[in-house]
Amino acid sequence: MSEFYHVSVLLDECLDGxxxxxxxxxxxxxxxGAGHSSQIAKRLTTGRLIGIDRDQVALKAAGERxxxxxxxxxxVHANFCEIARVLQDLGxxxxxxxxxxxxxxxxxxxxxxxxxxxxxxxxLDMRMNREDALSAYDVVNTWSFEQLRRILFDYGEERYAPxxxxxICRRREESPIETTLELVDVIRGxxxxxxxxxxxxxxxxxxxxxxIAVNDELGSVEKVMADAIPCLNPGGRLAVITxxxxxxxxxxxxxxxxxxxxxxxxxxxVCVCGKxxxxxxxxxxxxxxxxxxxxxNPRARSAKLRVCEKI
Numbered sequence: 001m002s003e004f005y006h007v008s009v010l011l012d013e014c015l016d017g018x019x020x021x022x023x024x025x026x027x028x029x030x031x032x033g034a035g036h037s038s039q040i041a042k043r044l045t046t047g048r049l050i051g052i053d054r055d056q057v058a059l060k061a062a063g064e065r066x067x068x069x070x071x072x073x074x075x076v077h078a079n080f081c082e083i084a085r086v087l088q089d090l091g092x093x094x095x096x097x098x099x100x101x102x103x104x105x106x107x108x109x110x111x112x113x114x115x116x117x118x119x120x121x122x123x124l125d126m127r128m129n130r131e132d133a134l135s136a137y138d139v140v141n142t143w144s145f146e147q148l149r150r151i152l153f154d155y156g157e158e159r160y161a162p163x164x165x166x167x168i169c170r171r172r173e174e175s176p177i178e179t180t181l182e183l184v185d186v187i188r189g190x191x192x193x194x195x196x197x198x199x200x201x202x203x204x205x206x207x208x209x210x211x212i213a214v215n216d217e218l219g220s221v222e223k224v225m226a227d228a229i230p231c232l233n234p235g236g237r238l239a240v241i242t243x244x245x246x247x248x249x250x251x252x253x254x255x256x257x258x259x260x261x262x263x264x265x266x267x268x269x270v271c272v273c274g275k276x277x278x279x280x281x282x283x284x285x286x287x288x289x290x291x292x293x294x295x296x297n298p299r300a301r302s303a304k305l306r307v308c309e310k311i
Contacts, residue, residue, distance in 0.1 A: 008035030009300045010241055013287050014099060015039055017239040017307035023047045024096035027087070027231075029080030029224065032105040034062035040099070041069040050095075051075045052086055054129035058105060079129070081223040084231055094233035102221065103243040103303065104128075104211070116211060118203035121181040126207075126214045136210050140183060141176045145169050155218070155246065156209030163190045164206055180207075212244075221247050225254035229278055232310035237282065239307045248286070248304050255281060255308045282307035 008014075014036055018026065022045040028037040031053035041049045049072060053059050059075055066073045076086050080100055087095065104116065112120030114127075115136055126136035139148075145165050152161035167190035168177065177183050184203045191202050212218060228238050238255075242248040257263075261277035286304035293300050 007297045007299070008033075008039075009101065009103065009297065009303045010287065010289060010293070010305045011036060011039060013305055014101075014239050014241070015043075017282060017287075017305065018097040018099060018237050020044075021047065021096060025092060025094070025233075026050070026097040026099070027052065027083060027095045028099045029083055029228075030099075030101045031062045031075070032058050032101065034065040036099055036101060037062065037073075038065055038069075040097075041066055041073055044069070044072050047072065047096075048092075049073045050086065050090065050092070052078050052080055052083065054079045055105075056130070079220055081220040081227070083224060084227040087231055094236065095231055096233055096236045098228050098232065098236070098238045100224065100228075100239070101241045102217070102247050103241065103299075115180055116207070118180060118184050118201055118207045121179050123179060124177065124183060126211045128215050132215075134214055136214050137176070137178065139210055139213055140168060141172050151209045151213045152206055154209075155212040156205035156207075157245075158205040158209065160191050160195060166190070183207075208244075218246055218250065221250045222254075225250060229258055229308075229310060234310055236310045237307055238279070238310075239305060241303055241305050243302045243304075248306075251306050252286075255279065255306055259308065277311055279308040279310055282309055 020026065020040060020043045022043060024047045026040050026047065027050045028040065029052045031037055031051040034051065037049060037051050051062055051066065051073060053062065056077060059077055063075055074090065078086050083098065112122045115122045115125030124136040124140055148165035148168055149161045152158040152164055158164065164187055167186050171177060171186045177186060187203045187206050188196065196202055232238060240251045242251055258278040259281050261275045262271045262273055263275055264271050264273050283306065286306050289300040289303055
């Protein structure tokens with residue numbers, strides 16, 4: 001089997017949240033190493049699982065892992081935000097459950113050649129789908145100071161964003177920044193000594209920000225949250241795992257708005273907009289990892305699971 005392996009986060013909680021029926025149709029929009037999907041497929045009899053991933057390496061590994069489940073599984077190379085199109089292309093009118101795990105798979109982070117890691121030297125890439133045009137090299141070497149400052153601050157919550165953006169712009173005037181460790185050096189050089197003594201790697205927040213920008217991760221989350229609920233059958237459930245506060249806010253607000261329905265101002269005596277709730281929230285507060293899971297998988301620390309059910 002391929003070496004693409006990913007520890008599934010909140011596995012039991014996701015399976016409970018999806019409320020899987022043996023004859024249901026389920027979509028894993030972020031297939032990864034098929035950890036969640038293999039457990040969904042295992043519970044199906046006449047049902048069907050649609051697995052989607054933008055990473056060809058992940059799809060190949062998932063295909064090997066899901067091979068025992070034969071024709072009950074269909075794999076599709078696409079971005080998870082294209083769920084509506086994928087289902088339409090397959091002639092599927094609605095799903096009984098949709099799962100989205102918005103974390104980056106461990107093999108992507110750990111594979112030095114992919115350029116996601118600040119611990120190994122590699123070309124600046126960070127593309128989840130290597131067919132995409134935009135890479136980390138383009139962002140670092142062509143985006144303006146203000147664009148860099150904004151993504152470092154907004155996506156990475158990097159308090160030294162202006163200093164780092166300025167250092168990147170100054171360095172690339174001499175020659176392009178081509179590798180991950182070159183970028184790490186620039187980031188280190190821009191930060192004060194006190195920041196370099198912190199427990200967290202000084203480049204972690206910046207690398208996260210650039211990765212989010214390269215893959216338009218937040219735009220994809222906004223799109224899928226608008227499209228996923230209409231793709232559900234009545235009683236179908238949407239389960240979303242986030243690892244970043246900005247993603248979680250998008251998911252929380254989208255589910256909350258769909259559960260509320262009416263958008264009239266609070267001081268209106270009666271509803272005039274006519275909008276009805278589309279979902280009910282299965283859990284009002286996000287589900288997080290148990291101490292036992294955190295001991296097995298420290299990367300699950302920031303994971304939050306939210307679930308809603310189509311009315």
